[in-house]
């Protein structure tokens with residue numbers, strides 16, 4: 661089954677002389693249970709694709725199907741957010757500074773209309789590898805990696821099928837990036853989740869994703885398997901450049 665399908669997606673900001681065409685003619689398919697990567701340099705339109713899906717980029721045309729249901733406009737109902745959740749790059753910005761972990765998770769579970777809140781909070785904390793001793797802490801009492809684990813727990817609170825991950829480890833110390841990426845991989849396998857994951861870091865995408873799309877200047881220039889990437893045989897000239905740059909960044 662196709663979890664997420666995008667056809668001929670155009671996304672723009674502003675109008676007339678100020679118009680920025682951030683995404684042009686983008687198409688991709690993510691199968692259920694698959695991890696799909698979007699890679700490309702800063703400003704190439706990766707986040708904009710995720711934002712159009714979640715309704716944060718209101719001006720778009722084309723087709724976005726979620727589990728076979730077409731989206732329109734930028735309004736997303738409660739059932740949408742039970743199906744899809746997004747995890748942002750910066751866990752510092754995405755958590756309310758005066759809410760404890762317990763409040764963040766309890767309120768989210770309540771908003772999703774679920775019961776057994778206490779038990780669910782405890783379960784989520786275990787699932788993201790934090791455990792109960794972090795439950796009544798505030799964000800400033802957590803490390804960056806721990807905060808991102810809370811953000812992941814919050815995304816999972818409504819038991820979604822699909823996660824949109826926008827550079828989920830880019831703001832973290834290199835030493836904890838791998839831990840969080842491994843957690844995401846484990847969660848995907850345990851819960852049968854589907855990921856659409858954005859990164860400017862090609863090795864991260866190659867490690868996490870079975871398939872990936874390379875973006876440049878708002879367009880998808882190539883879709884390939886990670887296998888193709890690993891064996892160094894992308895077709896498109898730009899993909900080759902990106903690969904060379906990531907293998908030898910300082911040469």
Ligand code: ADP
Pocket residue numbers: 673674680681682700701702703704705706707708709
């Ligand atoms: P990436 O995530 O690949 O770094 P983005 O999707 O954030 O790139 O941005 C793609 C393009 O759209 C960039 O040129 C960026 O400046 C522009 N853009 C993104 N958000 C907005 C916005 N809210 N208003 C105007 N332009 C925007």
Ligand code: MG
Pocket residue numbers: 706707708826
């Ligand atoms: Mg981005």
